[in-house]
Amino acid sequence: MEEFDVIKTDVLIVGGGAAGARAAIEADVAGAEVLLVSKGPIARSGLTPLAYPCLQAAVGSMDSRDNPDIHYQDIVREGKGLSDMSLARVLADEAVFRFRDLERFGVRFETEQGKVFQAHFPGQTYPRNLLIVGGGFGLISGLKNELRKHPRSKIFEDFCVSKLLIDNGEIVGVFGLNLRDGKFYAFEAKAVVLAGGGYEALWDNNDGSQDSTGDCMSLAFEAGADIIDLEMIQYYPGVFAYPGSLKGVDIQYETFLGKQYFDFKLVNRNGEEFLKGPLPGRDVLTRMMFNEIEQGRGTEHNAIYVDPKKSSKSPEEIDRLVKQFVEGPDKLWRKMGINIRKDRFELCPGVHYTLGGIRIDDQTNSSVNGLFAAGETSSNTHGANRIGGNSLAETQVFGARAGKYAALHAKGHSGWGKLPEGQVREEMSRLSSLREKKKDGLRPLKIRNELRRVMDQFVGPNRNEEGLKIALNKILDLKKNALPKVQVGGGRIFNTDWCMAIEINKALDLAELIIRSAMLRKESRGNHYRSDFPQTLSDPVHTLVKRHSNGITVDYAQVSRLN
Amino acid sequence: MENFIHAKIVRYSPDDIEKRIDKFEVPYFAGMTFQVLLRYIYENLDPTLAFRDYRCGRGVCNTCRIKVNGKIIKSCETPVELDKEVVLEPANNNIIRDLVICYD
DSSP: OOOEEEEEEEEEEEOOSHHHHHHHHHHHHTTOOEEEEOSSOTTSSSSGGGOOSEEEOOOOSSOTTOOHHHHHHHHHHHTTTOSOHHHHHHHHHHHHHHHHHHHHTTOOBOEETTEEOEEOOTTOSSOOEEEBTTHHHHHHHHHHHHHHTOTTSEEEOSEEEEEEEEETTEEEEEEEEETTTTEEEEEEEEEEEEOOOOOGGGSSSBSSOTTOOOHHHHHHHHTTOOEEOTTOEEEEEEEEEESTTTTTOBOOHHHHHOTTTTOOEEEOTTSOOOOOSSOOOHHHHHHHHHHHIIIIISOTTSOEEEEGGGOSSOHHHHHHHHHHHOHHHHHHHHHTTOOTTTSOEEEEEEEEEEOOEEEOOTTOBOSSBTEEEOGGGEEOSSTTSOOTTHHHHHHHHHHHHHHHHHHHHHHTOSSOOOOOHHHHHHHHHHHHHTTSOOTTOBOHHHHHHHHHHHHHHHSSSSBOHHHHHHHHHHHHHIIIIIGGGBOOOSOSTTOHHHHHHHHHHHHHHHHHHHHHHHHHOOSOBTTBOBTTOOSOOSSOEEEEEEEETTEEEEEEEEOOOOO | OOOEEEEEEEEOOTTSSSOEEEEEEEEOOTTOBHHHHHHHIIIIIOTTOOOOOOOOOSSOSOTTEEEETTEEEETTSOBOOTTSOEEEEESSSOEEETTEEOOO
16 A cells, blocks of 8 residues: 655645745744745745845835835735735735845845835835845845754755645645655644745746746635635736747846837837837736737747847947846857847747735635635735735735744644545545556646647737637646546656646646636736726626535625725 | 757666666757757656756756756756767756755
8 A cells, every 4th residue: 555654743834935935934933843845946946036136115215205104005006906905004014024034034135325225116106126136046045044043944845735634624734745755745734834936837928937837726726715816917028939948038128128228129020010109018018919929910939029120229339238238148148049139039928927816814814724825825915916026025024924823823733633544545546546557648748738828828918708718618628638648657756747747737727717717807907908898897806716515616705905 | 951969868766776878869959058958858758857947047046057068057058069969967966866956
């Protein structure tokens, strides 16, 4: 009979990024025994290492008129009515304190003339973006160093969580596969924090890390938690589409397309400059580029050309701008065969941040007892549109809260319940069966690639009923006909296909929920745009998906307001 | 006429007694990186090849380090040269499997 190891802990954290690491530190400080599991190596996987340096906190360093009240107002306004106000309030109030924590942990921030520097980003009333030295990598390295000072907390890297264990409506642990030794583990815990990042990797065009498959949303959904606003996806308009070595890499498109900078032009496959006038905001630019591609005027790689030759700047000026803005990346791009001074290159909009996720209250409780969520996995602090810099701030504010309240919840338990062995054995058997030989066996990679193409084509920046229906049918077909054929070869240790096989059924489930949510929201608001419902309705509501014993519901939910 | 890279990869798993060398022929295109080469092998030639593929693609996450012809490089930002033999090995001796290592 197949065996599994059992490890007990107080607080189990799923996800080793900025939110998870911050939660681990806080839970340990609160006296809990902590175990953190991460699908890859900490600081070398997931989304945090790729993050831009911006962290928003109203310290008022550049402009003393700034304060948390104004930060709060900015969040709610940009969120287009969909921000849960209690969460926005907490983010604005506590970002300042979490910034001070990071300084204490040794994370460094850019300074200017002796003061901490704050950049002014669109959507901020006053300059509010602190800049972390080393960006996301600098942040997670600092948190990892701080976590090392709490040696009682344990870390399991290269661990793939496949199921949450629930008993009597309460979380009792998680089950999964340790990729390093190929063994199954059941972790018993008194509280679980889900901090596994977003679900960007469900689209082929994304600028994130390809392990961001939204596992935590699917795990929580299966456990009965409320999941909201899954259709809200934020795009970045300037992602390399080609060559393969640069696919998914962002560029500072504002610098390349801005008249005062490089002044390069966006051009479709027919050589037409379809962008007239000044560079529009991100969501409008994304839709314009997507429309060109969707209507057959994109490049052979489903992208848009950026043409340096149509610039008004002289070659000397362009050379100077390269040295000023992109000297390092330019060297790399030239190795890849692209000289931006004279070669056309190809950009497309890429999924950049996912606004939907596990619904939380301001203590990061999900609707399942003992299950907490923080960071990009949770929802909905930002509403329908997020200001740059609020994502890293969110990881620190709610990561710390999740650690604190999960530890408190664990304190209220004197011991662990009985391990639901039936659930464990059933899941273990399912995971083992993935490695059995099947007639017409399919690699999970094939299903993943098909899923990503469907999401790119039909669940992109511009949606409509017909396209969403096609997408839904394709996903349901994959679930019914392709998923049962998944077959994984190779051994037990570090089997990448096995990990992908564990991810893929969750990814298909999540894709179905995203599409159903997009179908429910018959309006356009922030990052969700429907060409068949371009109006914004007067009363903002969340979309909410939930699993019950007799099926799933896709419904509306009230946005939480402050009194 | 299509050009090919003749790649040799040193492979090892704790189940094995000793390391072995596998040879792969990968279609070449100008500007391809080692990460693209590894991904090609994994997707088309051998699904059991183990390597870290988080694809930050910008040399930031430091995950993609491997040893090529004795020198440690980041596979996401190092182009493959056509006329050289390439031998790929893990970046250190803390081998989990194939090119996947323990960093600490």
